[in-house]
Amino acid sequence: xxxxxxxxxxxxxxxxxxxxxxxxFPSSNFYALHxxxxxxxxxxxxLFVMTLxxxxxxxxxxxxxxxxxxxxxxxxxKGSQPEDSATxxxxxxxxxxxxxxxxxxxxxxxHP
Amino acid sequence: DAMVIQNPRYQVTQFGKxxxxxxxxxxxxxxxxxxxxxxxQAPKLLxxxxxxxxxxxxxxxxxxxxxxxxxxxxxxxxxxxxxxDAAMYLCATSTTSGRGAYNEQFFGPGTRLxxx
Numbered sequence: 001x002x003x004x005x006x007x008x009x010x011x012x013x014x015x016x017x018x019x020x021x022x023x024x025f026p027s028s029n030f031y032a033l034h035x036x037x038x039x040x041x042x043x044x045x046x047l048f049v050m051t052l053x054x055x056x057x058x059x060x061x062x063x064x065x066x067x068x069x070x071x072x073x074x075x076x077x078k079g080s081q082p083e084d085s086a087t088x089x090x091x092x093x094x095x096x097x098x099x100x101x102x103x104x105x106x107x108x109x110x111h112p
Numbered sequence: 113d114a115m116v117i118q119n120p121r122y123q124v125t126q127f128g129k130x131x132x133x134x135x136x137x138x139x140x141x142x143x144x145x146x147x148x149x150x151x152x153q154a155p156k157l158l159x160x161x162x163x164x165x166x167x168x169x170x171x172x173x174x175x176x177x178x179x180x181x182x183x184x185x186x187x188x189x190x191x192x193x194x195x196x197d198a199a200m201y202l203c204a205t206s207t208t209s210g211r212g213a214y215n216e217q218f219f220g221p222g223t224r225l226x227x228x
Contacts, residue, residue, distance in 0.1 A: 004154065034216070043116065044202070044219040089155070097214055099169075102147075102154040 002026055004092045006103035013080050014111050020076045021106040023090030027071035034091040034100060035064055035075055044089060047075075080110040115139070116220035118203050124226045125193050133188040133223045135203030143214060144186040146178060147202040149222075155202055161186060162208070190225075198227045 005024045013019050025033060032051045038044040048057040053068040061078045077084055087107050091100035116137045125131040135144065142163050149155040159168045161180045175197070177189040190197055201224075204217040 009152075036219075041221065043221045046216055046218070049216055099157055099160075100217065102156070104152065104154045 002092065002094065002101045004090065004101050004103040006088075006090055006106050008106060009104070010107040010109070012109045012111065015080060015082060017080050017110075018076065018078045019080055019108065020074050021088060021108075023073045023075070023092075023103055025071050025073070025090070025092040025101075025103075026094065027069060029094040030068045030071075030092075031095055032093040033066055033068075033073050034093070035073070036089040036091065037086045038089060038105070039086040047088075077108070080108075082110045082112050084108060085110045116203055116205055116218055118201075118220035118223050120223060121221065122224050122226070124228060125190075126228050127195065128192045131190050131193055131225065133190075133201050133203075133225070135186045135188070135220055136184050137203075137205045137218075138184070139205055139218060140183060141205035141207050141218070142183070143206045143208060144180060145204040145206075145217065146186070146188050147204065149200040149202060151199075155200075158188070193225070193227045195227050198225055200224050 007022050034049050035047040036044040037047050048064045050066040055066040057064050063076045066073045087105040089105045091102045093100055119134045145160040146158045147155040148158055157169050158172045159178055175191050180186045200222045202222045203220040206217045207215045
């Protein structure tokens with residue numbers, strides 16, 4: 001059984017705060033690590049797909065890093081805004097054949 | 113915009129009464145997936161179709177079946193829903209690369225199933 005763990009489970013921050021959360025995954029048989037943002041009543045939206053150890057990806061105020069040797073990825077949000085409020089899911093892929101194993105998500109609430 | 117559509121968004125059924133959830137896509141992707149997410153848990157893959165080929169996960173209960181009549185549509189059938197089947201059901205699609213690797217998945221908004 002693959003274990004993908006996210007922490008914290010939930011997070012409340014004030015507008016303007018920077019924040020980060022963690023995804024840990026098996027360090028063997030790594031193929032890709034995905035981050036998704038899932039806003040209430042909407043579809044999960046892909047943020048990043050990361051495949052190489054040491055990868056750093058950035059989209060606006062959101063960035064992510066990847067360490068495949070130790071099995072973790074960090075997601076950072078700089079200057080959080082209320083519209084960043086969502087559940088952030090990471091998903092591990094151990095093969096090229098489609099199956100994603102998800103973490104349980106981090107629920108982020110940004111208070112104005 | 114090309115997208116993955118799920119209908120209905122909310123479905124209520126009775127214990128033991130068969131129910132079908134629908135997914136359609138305008139992306140023309142060859143792979144379609146069904147995930148189940150119970151409250152505060154990780155989404156869990158139930159099965160996927162690679163073109164017409166059905167791929168069941170080993171731990172998916174027999175109560176869950178799927179049909180894919182064409183590229184655009186995929187259905188999730190729950191033959192006899194139990195209280196434990198109440199969950200969010202997510203449909204996703206992807207393409208495959210020339211070497212058969214599965215690419216990024218695109219999700220629908222989900223159907224929340226309530227079983228009374």
